[in-house]
Amino acid sequence: MEKFDLIIIGAGRASGLAVNAGKAGRKVALIEKSTLGGTCPSRGCVPSKLLIGYANVARGIKESARHFIDSKIENIDKKKIFEKTNRYIDSIDGAYARRLNENVEVIYGEGSFLSNYVVEVNGRKLQADKIVIATGTKPIAPAHEKAWTSDNVFPLLGDIPKSITIVGSGFIACELANFFDAIDIETKMLVRNETLLGNEDEDISNIFKEEFTKNVDVAFNTTIEDIDYQEDSFKLTLLNSNGQKQEHLTHRLLYATGRESNAGSLKLENTDIKVNERGYIVSDEDLQTTVDGVYVVGDANGKYMLQHAAAYEVNHLSKVLLEGEKSKVRFKYMPHGVFTDPEIASVGMSEKKLQEANIKYVANTTDWLASAKAQSTRLKYPRTKFLINPDTYEILGCHMIGPESATMMHQVLAVMHIDNDIRHLKDMIYIHPALSESLLPAAIKVISAVKKYNLKSST
Numbered sequence: 220m221e222k223f224d225l226i227i228i229g230a231g232r233a234s235g236l237a238v239n240a241g242k243a244g245r246k247v248a249l250i251e252k253s254t255l256g257g258t259c260p261s262r263g264c265v266p267s268k269l270l271i272g273y274a275n276v277a278r279g280i281k282e283s284a285r286h287f288i289d290s291k292i293e294n295i296d297k298k299k300i301f302e303k304t305n306r307y308i309d310s311i312d313g314a315y316a317r318r319l320n321e322n323v324e325v326i327y328g329e330g331s332f333l334s335n336y337v338v339e340v341n342g343r344k345l346q347a348d349k350i351v352i353a354t355g356t357k358p359i360a361p362a363h364e365k366a367w368t369s370d371n372v373f374p375l376l377g378d379i380p381k382s383i384t385i386v387g388s389g390f391i392a393c394e395l396a397n398f399f400d401a402i403d404i405e406t407k408m409l410v411r412n413e414t415l416l417g418n419e420d421e422d423i424s425n426i427f428k429e430e431f432t433k434n435v436d437v438a439f440n441t442t443i444e445d446i447d448y449q450e451d452s453f454k455l456t457l458l459n460s461n462g463q464k465q466e467h468l469t470h471r472l473l474y475a476t477g478r479e480s481n482a483g484s485l486k487l488e489n490t491d492i493k494v495n496e497r498g499y500i501v502s503d504e505d506l507q508t509t510v511d512g513v514y515v516v517g518d519a520n521g522k523y524m525l526q527h528a529a530a531y532e533v534n535h536l537s538k539v540l541l542e543g544e545k546s547k548v549r550f551k552y553m554p555h556g557v558f559t560d561p562e563i564a565s566v567g568m569s570e571k572k573l574q575e576a577n578i579k580y581v582a583n584t585t586d587w588l589a590s591a592k593a594q595s596t597r598l599k600y601p602r603t604k605f606l607i608n609p610d611t612y613e614i615l616g617c618h619m620i621g622p623e624s625a626t627m628m629h630q631v632l633a634v635m636h637i638d639n640d641i642r643h644l645k646d647m648i649y650i651h652p653a654l655s656e657s658l659l660p661a662a663i664k665v666i667s668a669v670k671k672y673n674l675k676s677s678t
């Protein structure tokens with residue numbers, strides 16, 4: 220039995236904890252079955268956002284007529300785009316390895332538990348009083364063995380798709396479909412209901428649907444009845460909700476129908492670590508599993524499935540394990556962005572969720588046109604929706620759609636972080652006429668709506 224101070228299974232976000240623990244002189248075993256860095260830099264956030272840059276430039280050219288400019292794309296060097304992205308992905312394992320010091324032993328292999336505090340990897344038995352599970356998620360397997368998931372795009376091996384059909388309507392489907400379509404790869408999305416980004420606030424997802432479908436071909440209420448794979452292409456039989464069937468040919472078929480827990484690989488049946496009904500590892504506010512000293516962070520706990528949530532948890536656990544931090548991990552809010560076209564950013568609850576939870580709120584949605592920078596985009600759809608607690612002026616939800624929404628949202632997040640009161644957004648000084656200035660009328664209007672609501676309630 221080999222003894223360590225800390226065993227970490229999964230070297231995604233938790234590789235940061237290995238760096239800190241190694242620096243603090245702890246003897247660490249970092250077990251990774253794939254490459255260091257995990258999903259975000261190799262198969263997730265980063266490469267998918269690198270692609271958005273190409274998509275944005277292509278869209279700008281295609282939509283230049285809006286600015287009275289005639290232009291057309293002469294050529295898109297798709298090979299270069301994917302080569303560059305693949306090269307970035309290739310560099311990640313080494314870049315992460317260079318951050319580790321001699322106290323951290325990286326063991327490439329699949330880790331699993333023999334008992335609560337003993338982990339087996341490559342036939343070696345490792346023991347530690349502190350173990351961190353950070354095993355993330357994997358894509359839900361596609362319905363055909365030759366079909367892709369996002370893992371087949373990052374890195375893209377083999378031919379560049381001549382055409383692609385994407386099943387799903389969530390983050391990954393909308394982000395990738397926008398990219399493929401923008402760089403002139405024939406793209407179709409298959410959506411089983413009538414909604415895109417169905418977890419967003421309804422007003423925002425409705426605007427999104429209207430704008431997104433101006434570019435991307437989406438078949439709503441459509442499922443695949445049959446898949447015939449021949450000569451490196453798919454012949455799909457599509458079935459819509461009216462019972463109509465249609466044949467559809469596509470070079471590549473990609474499923475973006477969600478992700479699932481990796482806990483199955485851990486042999487948790489040898490331990491007292493519990494998983495919930497969705498297969499994710501159960502944890503408390505100390506990030507501790509049902510076994511003392513065994514922790515779970517990031518996607519493996521199935522709570523937020525966002526890189527910044529994983530990073531926040533890893534930082535907190537770092538303080539708990541290395542600096543004696545006693546406080547519990549508490550998220551005041553959890554924002555997200557959807558980096559497609561249009562871009563969306565969101566924090567807090569949607570209007571529907573507030574109604575379901577029977578929480579009192581006042582809502583107001585304002586366009587961005589008070590800002591000259593917003594006007595210069597010549598887009599009419601951008602909007603900010605605020606949902607405010609009328610008793611406290613607390614921001615319960617904020618939802619934006621428009622260029623750089625995710626960047627704009629940080630102003631709202633700063634207020635929520637320090638002293639969650641919408642009135643700060645009305646009282647602060649804005650740089651005129653920055654895009655962010657569009658938040659001023661949004662704040663003024665919702666505050667006025669709150670006052671009217673309170674006046675009405677008091678009479």
Ligand SMILES: Cc1cc2nc3c(=O)[nH]c(=O)nc-3n(C[C@H](O)[C@H](O)[C@H](O)COP(=O)(O)OP(=O)(O)OC[C@H]3O[C@@H](n4cnc5c(N)ncnc54)[C@H](O)[C@@H]3O)c2cc1C
Binds near residue numbers: 264391526
């Ligand atoms: C296409 C895509 C785009 C995304 N875009 C964004 C975005 O824009 N913004 C955002 O916030 N989030 C985004 N995400 C989500 C984000 O990538 C994840 O939330 C984040 O990577 C979670 O980090 P993690 O460390 O918990 O898990 P991971 O990064 O998945 O790391 C888990 C690691 O554990 C390893 N592992 C699993 N089981 C074992 C085992 N038994 N033994 C050894 N190793 C094991 C895996 O190989 C992996 O390296 C995206 C995800 C995808 C797929």
Ligand SMILES: NC(=O)c1ccc[n+]([C@@H]2O[C@H](COP(=O)([O-])OP(=O)(O)OC[C@H]3O[C@@H](n4cnc5c(N)ncnc54)[C@H](O)[C@@H]3O)[C@@H](O)[C@H]2O)c1
Binds near residue numbers: 410523
């Ligand atoms: N910008 C970001 O922050 C970002 C980007 C990409 C991914 N992510 C993370 O990765 C996770 C996974 O992304 P995702 O897009 O795979 O999942 P998702 O949960 O966002 O979307 C899955 C979609 O697939 C649909 N679906 C499920 N089963 C289906 C089926 N059998 N047939 C047709 N449609 C089906 C669902 O209705 C849903 O629209 C996200 O939850 C998110 O946490 C984040």
